[in-house]
Amino acid sequence: MLRCKWMGLAENIAKVRENIASAAQRAGRKQEEISLVAVSKTVDADMVEAAYREGLRCFGENRVQEFLKKSEVLPKDIEWNLIGQLQTNKVKYIINNGVALLHSLDRLSLAQELQKECLKKNAYLDVLIELNIAKEESKSGLYLEQVDVFLDQIADFDRIRLKGFMTVAPYTDDRMYLRKIFAQAKALYDAKKKEFPGFQYLSMGMSNDYEDAILEGSNMVRVGTAIFGSRIYK
């Protein structure tokens, strides 16, 4: 019986990998240059384990409680990515607790809390700054023109290791528009990479748009639905 809910998982993963390879090739890049973060929010731990057995090692969660629960029971070599908006009062649970990368640094108060908690625990954290390129009110993230000031503000936060940018594009089928949004993120990433040698990830592209994101220079895609199917929110 249990097998039923995993039906299609291996095929979905194979398909996503194939699409990544094909988009990478069209962009003149190698498949290995693009990291796949399997977004496992709302997905049961046994399903995540099934995906792990298909070779996936990088998973994305947006809620701290859910991440903690899953990371406790799942293999220790999983790289957990936190992709959702992080409340300041949750920071204490994620430092030194197996988070490989935080994708959603979006405000100064969060940076301050991360720095403070890392100092306390003698830790470091790899983070991406989240961009809100289309200035959607429903989304968090910095507007492009706010990035320079923000980088100055956090310049002394030595515990935060800046690794690049993350963005969530507007939900639309207008692919020309999406490509334009992604291209803007890539341009900023390239410019800042010259100043910040630690930059190595441009996290953009989800189930709806990861191929377009790769064509515009993404090297990290966050794919949930195309791997695990539609989410059931409890």
Ligand SMILES: *Cc1c(COP(=O)(O)O)cnc(C)c1O
């Ligand atoms: C849920 C989520 C994803 C995955 O979305 P899908 O459309 O299911 O692929 C990616 N990034 C973020 C920030 C998310 O919250």
